[in-house]
Amino acid sequence: NAGVTQTPKFRILKIGQSMTLQCTQDMNHNYMYWYRQDPGMGLKLIYYSVGAGITDKGEVPNGYNVSRSTTEDFPLRLELAAPSQTSVYFCASSYQPGLFSGNTIYFGEGSWLTVV
Amino acid sequence: EDQVTQSPEALRLQEGESSSLNCSYTVSGLRGLFWYRQDPGKGPEFLFTLYSAGEEKEKERLKATLTKKESFLHITAPKPEDSATYLCAVQAVGGNQFYFGTGTSLTVIP
Numbered sequence: 001n002a003g004v005t006q007t008p009k010f011r012i013l014k015i016g017q018s019m020t021l022q023c024t025q026d027m028n029h030n031y032m033y034w035y036r037q038d039p040g041m042g043l044k045l046i047y048y049s050v051g052a053g054i055t056d057k058g059e060v061p062n063g064y065n066v067s068r069s070t071t072e073d074f075p076l077r078l079e080l081a082a083p084s085q086t087s088v089y090f091c092a093s094s095y096q097p098g099l100f101s102g103n104t105i106y107f108g109e110g111s112w113l114t115v116v
Numbered sequence: 117e118d119q120v121t122q123s124p125e126a127l128r129l130q131e132g133e134s135s136s137l138n139c140s141y142t143v144s145g146l147r148g149l150f151w152y153r154q155d156p157g158k159g160p161e162f163l164f165t166l167y168s169a170g171e172e173k174e175k176e177r178l179k180a181t182l183t184k185k186e187s188f189l190h191i192t193a194p195k196p197e198d199s200a201t202y203l204c205a206v207q208a209v210g211g212n213q214f215y216f217g218t219g220t221s222l223t224v225i226p
Binding site for chain 1: 125148150152157158159160161162165203205212213214216217218219
């Protein structure tokens with residue numbers, strides 16, 4: 001009953017450090033997403049993937065990289081962390097949009113990242 | 117450009133005081149409109165999907181409705197456990213992305 005699992009839950013980074021947020025899903029969803037959520041700003045899409053080996057930029061991709069080597073995993077890489085990347089990050093997954101009625105997007109529990 | 121606007125930003129209700137949350141959207145062609153509940157420190161939790169104007173969905177004290185320009189989330193006789201942030205999102209026909217509003221923070225006072 002895992003759904004979408006993210007690690008770590010909390011992390012403090014120093015400016016200029018790099019790290020990877022891990023995300024895995026066990027629902028056999030082909031679509032996966034990374035969002036960031038800032039107070040009063042709503043959820044902003046960073047990157048998404050429509051299947052293994054295929055990724056695309058969302059609204060706010062700068063400073064991030066992703067890869068999708070398997071259906072289950074979609075890690076988010078932060079290179080040269082900056083204070084502006086302090087945020088809550090959510091990984092999510094779904095079936096192909098429009099594949100069938102009732103399709104929706106399922107979220108992980110979030111990763112709280114602070115860059116100091 | 118696809119957009120979603122939610123109002124009000126925050127809402128305080130007395131227990132039992134019914135009200136509605138609004139989600140206005142602009143999208144080239146609507147594939148689906150989604151409502152989520154988000155508790156502090158948690159990820160958004162799916163509530164409803166609406167596909168066409170006139171559609172309604174209900175779950176306990178919540179009822180979601182859809183027109184061609186907006187959706188309402190009606191909360192009937194709310195309880196303190198209904199306190200959360202409610203998010204609205206839309207997906208356009210032919211699109212791969214979900215566009216989220218900034219949410220309505222609901223507080224229900226006992």
